[in-house]
Amino acid sequence: MDRMDATGTLELLCADAWRAVTEEKLGDWRLRAAGGFTGRANSALAVGDPGMPVEEALARVCDFAHAHGIPPVVHAVEGSETEQAVEAAGWVPNTGHAAGHLVSVLLGPLGRGADGVEFLPGPSPDWWELTAGAREPSPAQRHVLTTGEIGYGVAEVTAGAVRAAITGDLLHISRLAVRPEHRRRGLAKALMAASGAWAAERGATQCVLQVAVDNAPALALYEALGFREHHRYRYWVPACEDRSL
Template structure:
């Protein structure tokens, strides 16, 4: 059977699905083990999340990883994403980054566990707890998988919980740019600053925006805010783009469409506008971060050519 040390690794699970006569029926599932409790295990598979009661597991084992980006590629992309979402309060533990932003978004308020923390793992976790405790915040650790599998195992032993699995997805800009422009939709206007209605639409999804949110959103030299408005000037869709890192990644974030304007292709329309802007600045690839359980968004990004580069779990210390 599997153990907590297998969380974050690729596994195969043979599951009992029924009995016909005297014959037991099985099915196999292959994916990344993202959670293991006393009663269930959860896999992130190519078709989505699968939760399997342990009583139905006939056999399970770790298997060699699928072809994945080299660890250096995961670290480089995570650092580019951090640069695009800059927490105003920062510290370091060797290669780990400590970030705080008045609790606005997990990305800006978690320790990014990439690289060597320059101390034993248990001491590094203790240092994270101390740093966030001094700031009156619950300690969070962003653990990219499977790169940070040892971190996840250590946090399991300490009783840290997990937020929903996040997919870090990437795509080439070339096919996005090759699509014909949608002349039947209002233009995606790109501006160096966001309008009040842009912030209001984001707040509807993310909650009230503190001053640190504005610092994060505007704290990148190469960023742009997309606005799509109807003929009356009402906002239909928004997004933010940022180009960061030595590899010139386009980071797509906060893509939102007004409820009444959904299923018209506005999300795709906005991403194409961001891709044009980023290509003019030397970007050739884009990334975004989306919760695996947000199936509608994952499907949209899949149609745009995005696929999962790696995943991460945001881990929460016990209160």
Template structure:
């Protein structure tokens, strides 16, 4: 049977799904173990999240990992993403980055657990808990998988819970440009150095009220562009944000949103292509974005645009004090 230390690793689970008079019926699930409780286990499979009651498990074991990017690539991409979404308050715990932004988004208000914290794991978690409580915030840790599997195992032992699994997806700019629609019936994409008031308003519809810390995150990066798509009457149809950061010049795409009445017209594909064109002119070759695995509509859209999962992460939340 699987154990806590298997969380974050690739596993196969044989599940009892029924029986006939002649034999028991089984179904196999292969993927990354993202949660294990006293009653259930949860696997992130190629087709989505699968929750299996332990009483239905016939066999389960860890299996060799599928081909994954080197740990150094995961760290480099996570650091580039941190640069693209900069929390106004940051501190170091060895290689870990402690981030606070008044609780606006999990990314900007969680400790990024990559690298060596320069102390024991237990002492590092103690340090994270103390730092966030000193800043008046509930402790969160961003744990990329399987890189941070030991961190996840330690947090399990301390009763930390998990927020939904996030996929970090990547695509080559060449692929994104090839997928860009060659159509004259779509409104143009305006790439501006600063967001308009209605750009902020559309983002706020999805992200909630934007405090001062949010504006600092959204605008506080060199090498930024803000996409606006407007109808003939000036109404805003779509927005997005692009940031090129890190030594590898990653294009980070965030806040890609389309007004409900403008969906399924190819506008999101067009916006992504224009961001790719802009980034290529600024020395970039690859793009990334972050999306919750449970957001199946967005995951499907990004898959059609050419994105695939590079790695995943869990945002872990401390138990109440």
């Protein structure tokens, strides 16, 4: 099975920036559950060697998922030996995943700061509304979005917001959002620039992002900022399972 290469290491760093409520190790694999909040936090990250045949590991993924009340999902690097083994075991791409089942992992430079953006000491109700869709988050949302060394960036009194996390020497960006009435004013770029300066002060040297391949506006923004695709990953589910996650 796949050895832990640079792609697997990058996947693990991204996982460290987005911690599930419950995690268990299965060799190099990580089994994750967070009450259904996001695919990343409710899937088995299948990189490296699970320490057993893949079919047996997939059975363990199913047992873990059912024990935590979530559908079994595997997060595997596109084109990897692991993904090929998952497919051979009868699993299928989770095309019903609302946020997109095929995801591009991008690497790019740190921004150098911007006016009009500040980092809060903790998440405000407005920050929660923009990044999680509700001013009062669920316990799972609070855990996933606040665990680790996190910066809660806001632009112009939360016309926009971003979650910036430090993982190793990387800045991990997620939940970048701008209110519809404030779009096309450069606030997304300002949030990215300010996040880069915030992260550089904490030892980061580069930025990583995970974006669904069908999210054309986001991909265009990040390409303009100098980001390039490092690899892709895909969500897989057993053919007979509910794919609603």
